[in-house]
Amino acid sequence: xxxxxxxxxxxxxxxxxxxxxxxxxxxxxxxxxxxxxxxxxxxxxxxxxxxxxxxxxxxxxxxxxxxxxxxxxxxxxxxxxxxxxxxxxxxxxxxxxxxxxxxxxxxxxxxxxxxxxxxxxxxxxxxxxxxxxxxxxxxxxxxxxxxxxxxxxxxxxxxxxxxxxxxxxxxxxxxxxxxxxxxxxxxxxxxxxxxxxxxxxxxxxxxxx
Numbered sequence: 001x002x003x004x005x006x007x008x009x010x011x012x013x014x015x016x017x018x019x020x021x022x023x024x025x026x027x028x029x030x031x032x033x034x035x036x037x038x039x040x041x042x043x044x045x046x047x048x049x050x051x052x053x054x055x056x057x058x059x060x061x062x063x064x065x066x067x068x069x070x071x072x073x074x075x076x077x078x079x080x081x082x083x084x085x086x087x088x089x090x091x092x093x094x095x096x097x098x099x100x101x102x103x104x105x106x107x108x109x110x111x112x113x114x115x116x117x118x119x120x121x122x123x124x125x126x127x128x129x130x131x132x133x134x135x136x137x138x139x140x141x142x143x144x145x146x147x148x149x150x151x152x153x154x155x156x157x158x159x160x161x162x163x164x165x166x167x168x169x170x171x172x173x174x175x176x177x178x179x180x181x182x183x184x185x186x187x188x189x190x191x192x193x194x195x196x197x198x199x200x201x202x203x204x205x206x207x208x209x
Contacts, residue, residue, distance in 0.1 A: 006037045014048035027055050037062035044119045046107045066093040069121045076114030076122040089141035099132025
């Protein structure tokens with residue numbers, strides 16, 4: 001495998017109030033930099049997935065379809081008071097066709113069942129649609145980063161639903177391959193660090209066709 005850098009967490013113009021990258025310009029820059037693949041992980045939606053896929057394929061770039069979810073600590077059906085409405089960012093990538101179909105289900109049901117300020121998902125929904133998905137530890141809004149922050153109010157992780165074993169670096173359901181991007185230790189859990197080449201090789205092989 002040829003080593004190269006791949007953006008696995010990218011926001012486009014379809015990330016409302018958070019992204020400004022036009023898809024054509026994004027893929028053009030990726031190609032000019034000699035990168036062979038690129039991901040799209042817009043906030044709470046898959047609106048740009050088809051356009052991104054078509055532009056990337058035309059340019060000879062491997063498209064990786066993803067989604068940055070809003071993961072609530074409780075049930076997606078609950079509507080808590082604003083101060084109790086805790087949600088973390090979770091970056092999810094589709095590894096194959098099954099993962100893509102599950103990603104569609106998660107993104108759609110976040111709106112139809114979990115919308116409250118934001119389209120939210122919960123652990124039950126992840127458990128139901130976990131096959132074919134790869135989870136990343138996410139950005140500063142992710143569970144790991146938030147628990148490490150100086151203003152963190154709790155050191156407890158999201159409690160997984162009954163029947164789910166707590167995975168390394170968080171509470172991802174079985175079936176989701178989880179690649180944490182940091183090497184840290186908390187009293188509540190241990191976040192392992194995987195080799196970058198392992199992360200990239202597992203992501204680049206994804207099929208979005």
